[in-house]
Amino acid sequence: MVRAAGEGAAPAGTAGRDGAAWRWVLEHGERSGRLRHVEVLPARAGERAAWPAWADPEVVAALERGTGGPPWRHQVLAADAVHAGRSTVLAAGTASGKSLAFQLPVLTELRRPSDGLGERGATALYLAPTKALAADQDARLRALGLERPLTATYDGDTPPEVRRWVRRHASLVLTNVDMLHRSVLPGHEHWAPFLRRLRFVVVDECHTYRGVFGSHAAAVLRRLRRLAARYGAEPVFVLASATVAEPATTARRLTGVEVLAVEEDTSARPRVDVALWEPPRRGAPPEAPAGADAADEAESAGGEQRTATAETADLLAGLVERGVRTLAFVRSRAGAESVAAAARRRLLERAPQLAGSVLAYRGGYLPEERRELEEGLRSGRVLGMATTRALELGVDVAGLDAVLVAGWPGTRASFRQQLGRAGRRGRPALGVFVSRDDPLDTYLVHHPEALFGVEVEATVLDPSNAYVLAPHLAAAAQELPLTEADLELFGPAAPGVVELLVARGLLRRRAQGWFWTRPDRAGELTDLRGAGGTVRVVESGTGRVLGTVEAGAADSAVHAGAVHVHQGRSYVVDELDLAQQVALVHPETPDHTTHARSRSEVRVLAEEERAAHGPLVVSRGVVEVTSRVTGFLRRRAGTGQVLGEEPLDLPERRLRTRAVWWSLDADAAARAAGGAPARLPGALHAAEHAAIGLLPLLATCDRWDLGGLSTALHPDTGRPTVFVHDAVPGGAGFSDRGHERLAEWLTATRDAVRACRCATGCPACVQSPKCGNGNEPLDKDGAVAVLDVVVAALGNPGAGAAPGGGGAGTGAAPA
Template structure:
């Protein structure tokens, strides 16, 4: 193994070196540099109730005293107060819940603790941390989908500190609660780590899983204290209360020390203009300039950082993107110094367990100097010694942005974070409006436990575990839950008896917490039968259709066959000189209007819609130039979704008066829709992949020109409600993003979308500005729209 190279450059000098890489560019790629000063830490004495063996174990690990926020949260939890500790990355939240939990285990030899994390990597990291303390009789153990069957019985019978995830709690512990009766009877604390990640439909499901846990624990005679840990977020107490159904106190003042941070906003340069021959005139014409891809820019920056000896983590938004960045970086490094590429790897969900653990060990040991990761490593895995973080594309929320940036400088040293903008309306807006990044508080987490598409299935799960009583229904939502239970009786899935509501089927309800649509699709190498990894079923139509190029640890495979019924995609290794891009078609129909604003020529609506979508074809595009080679048809099933949408209508007369002619209307609405989807994450805790849209010059349900933006989850996820409540602010930012873009006719930085099923055609940039002018002028005359949440 090569030794770890320590960087000789501070963040400012490293940033200068990175900027100097593109000296040929006429304009600096750096649009803003924010310098965040260092902060001194403030300690507190060990709480008097701390068990001496626990205190001594922490002292042995180098923790002389806790930070004040750790002691405050720990003391509240020890007193039996449900508490959320919402402080920055690397602020030591773990000690805030470990201190009371481990003290309880030391004081009561029968007590147990349940720890929940959203990812396996985080649970494995927590296990390592607790094991290092060397405390007797704690017997910590992870219990997840990777746990061998032969170990599960021992864990159930002997572990007192169980580390698992909401999925295992939902699928294994609660349905089999009789076998876990001893553990549940002695349950003292429930720790919910990184609770800000439980948002949207997933968060709404987890909220009911926690209510089911409280209900089952109560049946065994326990009433555990809940301790939650969160990144800095808006309204952490309110969010934690919605998640647990309990009153929760918040500790938010971060008293840990922090080294200085240099945070740069980086816009990749424009490429030299290309030219093409006009077939009508035979004259050579100059094509509009395009911006260098964020993936290539990130891979070059990562390579330069590794050459400088800087331990760097690059966050990439997609699995494919992480593979591409790692491959390009390795290639560049091997050309410069043969063998140096081995010190860079990709990391993402879908890898096999042994592959993930090997990468984690290599990163912690320093064998790896650079890692291209999806947000799988965003959460609190202890990555000691990182010097810099590259963020390829805005991650969707300020909470995630700061969480990712905080992975660097964990030991209190100076750190560098760079946000590299994609060609996307939101990214372009943010790098030119730094006040939107650094001048705003982070968002509140959006979740809705009353979502009927969540509540109904979760009531079925609860009834299958034990009959639902009136007191139980109060726990799950009161009148809303009572109405849902009666509806389930009418559907025949529950049966009402004097003692409660009973589950009528022999098997357990099949409920998917993460909304992925079922079991993962296995990616198998056809010639050898080797399992390469998995892809969630929601992404399989786009990523694993026949002919798709699939990347795994830098190796390209082409999909031979996708068997949706058996959940298997067969692939063969191939290095084609093209990539694939799936295209889909979408239709939206209005089911119900919940709320609306009549603004004269403009109508603004919130309601339920049915969305049907189908992947119909894919393009093969030349690597490097992006030239479209051909478009090939696909025969994949239609998918249906009932969800919540916000939409606006505009009268044709008002549009004509504003200069939008009927022939230009489809392109104008389409461009406004794309930009609106791109800017909504500025207002709501989502990213553009959580939402979808449709625009039409005359929708059959509204009988008017209409733009829809809808949640991409059954029953909605709260994003459309947020958009409706801040419609004027959202659409004003959208208009500014379009009008301030320097392109002439529209580009990925303003109105083009990477997920457009119509190939970004037609689009009318100027028309979109006129449409939004009409909408904003009409909404300006209306009173404030009441929030739906």
């Protein structure tokens, strides 16, 4: 283990009185061999500035009551730019006061006399990525105690009569891009007085608008600009994020306007000590904290790593027992409930009076339940909380002492957002990252330099994606007929997409422009946050809807015979009706789990870029992925023993998307296979899995946003080839990001596989949780050999000799 600073120190006040909790974490982690690294993020003194002379005195007085002093200098720089009419993005750290930077100019302007605009005067929109954040911002504004401007939230929970009041009277409306898309823009005639006075559009936590969702959001904002212009308004955009790379570029892509970036952070911040924590494997020294469940330990049978949720529950219980206010971030709703329940069980054994102070927080709760939980965390009534990413963003839960991160959250941006929830009142804090049995998690706990002292990932979005643009151009045409001038607003791809919509009969050209031809709403053609809608999971005996799965995942997740787990209860799928988008299930607790098997093919449609590096050829472009779920395996629960395979008759799926691919010549492939051709498919397949697992290190994505295929002979290249593609129609820019940083990406992939302590491959290096071939064939040593050849060809001097090993397999292997 390496400490970045303060060797052996337990800083006073860190996560509890006199650092006792920090010492407990250190001692337990070192004794059990779990602690891999400690990074000290040092405290920093802030730099204040005077309130601007142009600011409304009542606004200044209200904000100063909340901050207890003058603003930070970066807040004033951003506020001055916005007041001067410049669209601005503020990129400053967590708890740096970004809200004040936009509240000061926006509230000042909205309080000015109406100047003939009517009683309401100027208006503004505040866009949040979650309803919880919008509600929190609304509460902060109301807490200022200002009579004007009138503020209101407008989301899916807002009753119809309140919506009418908001349209007519509110000056500052807090909403989200989903409501803009489905309600505000299609009904713009009802919003005409508001849009005519629109002065500001605030886009908070702008780093969350990435991938396909970010591309949709960019189209929605262009539709908003178009309608505002028709009513005579040209709003100033104000964007904010603690964790956005290339802020000016990201903001420009998202909004379509030139944006000034304020990137300096002059706020004070406390010291934070961050521990990188790796759960033990079966056979490691049994140093689990007292109270660890035998069931949790049983999960690691067969050489697997103890689960991150079990480790996090132990740490959460231990910190709460020591009086430390702790937030534990878990990747799934079920995981959050599981961590909270397990932590309560441990506390019932050791400190029963504290068991009731640990709760879960996730999506799906009623709004009043969420508000009550948030208040409990703020007040200290709730000492420990296990949460999904629902509390990652700017909801004010200041005063926390420690944050646990169970499993890599997907990006450095999310990781830093989550760590930033602790120490937000100036007190030193503790963070612990608990790794999962996953290639990227394993890599990060052993390579802290990939986490600290480096920029966050670039926000990847593509406003010109034709699959995204088409439904928005249709929606824009329904809102107001599209003109040639409008197409410039949507970018160079727009004319071609419009012609496609005309050819399909969705738009009709007239002298005044393009018109929507159908009676239904064009906005219903797309879901901003998904691809292809969802499939409802319904309990057949009661008709109760248990939940939903994305339509694209339904074939493999809820096919007939699949075991489906919901909130800890097991169900078996009776029927998947794709036409009605419903899966019927019944309660059952079988002794097996199910794993879908599939076949995939990748066909190159357009090779946009190609580069030769000796024996290696690297390409990127457009591909068509054809896939079909062919059956499923039944595996005995606990041991993984295959009990049988069942065939399925499901339709073929076609996906046109973007990909990066690389291929080797025959000599290089033979060297990588160690002269044994039968090893090559397994080596390529393992390298493909590992590369997919590591790409989120560079692009703002999750491995579930990606797919891949490897084959010893691909018909379009005539060579051994590995493809990694975006798993969404039209692509989301993730594979392009991998192409841009190919050497860095594949070097990290090779290092992660080589460093893994397993013998033949495991979930921490080359096994994939979503492999359509059941992780067969895989050759870990062969993957290192293949990646050594690739990295050396790309000019990286770190490539070494490939270690020996076994393995065999043939055929194409889809991830």
